[in-house]
Amino acid sequence: MAHGQDTRDRLRRLYVLERISLEIAALQCAISQSTASRWKREALDKGDDWDKLRAAHLLAGDGIEAVARAALAGFMTQYQATMDALNANPDIPPEKKVQILASLADSFNKTVAASKRVLPETSQLATAMEVVQKLAGFIRERYPKHAQAFVEVLEPFGEELARVYG
Structure with missing residues (x-):
């Protein structure tokens, strides 16, 4: 057409x-x-x-803070899409899910770290996500049999973190 x-x-x-x-x-x-x-x-x-x-339009219209917020929002969209894909695919082994979640948390931390200088309010959320990342690694290494339970709890907990920290 x-x-x-x-x-x-x-x-x-x-x-x-x-x-x-x-x-x-x-x-x-x-x-x-x-x-x-x-x-x-x-x-x-x-x-x-x-x-x-x-990017130029965003900078001209709303300033660097809006760019940082847009980058963070864009990442969160991808984060949610990945979480949805993980939850929708029961064939992914729990150990692999934990590995993907740890990688996702690492990417989140890097995105947040880049925006922290511009958006100080993201600092608390960054700390919370770092703790979640460390917990994912800890479970993957020491308690792999609990990986599935961790995956089940992580999504609603992520929503709670977003609600509390913005």
Whole structure:
């Protein structure tokens, strides 16, 4: 199905100016994710870098704090998607789930550490997540038989941490 320039322009506007993820923007424009990705790639090939424009718009409009919050929010979206995938796939061995969770917690800590200088309120959340990461490693190394129970408890506990620490 051929889409007009209006659809391309709307996709670009949603992604760049309204900061909607490419996946959601594609849904709103009634196009496939692959089409949206292709259009974005084609625009880049022509010198229209949507990601740079998105970042510049964010900086110009809301400042560096908003950029840090957006990065943290983007990571949290990926974090939740990974948690959903882990919970939806019962075939992943508990030891592997704990390994993935530890890696995810490490990535979270790195993302938070990068934003801490700009967003001091993330410091408490970073500390809480570091404790969770250390606990995941401890369970993986010393109590692998409890890995499944840890995975079951971790998601609701993560939601509680997010509620308490923001």
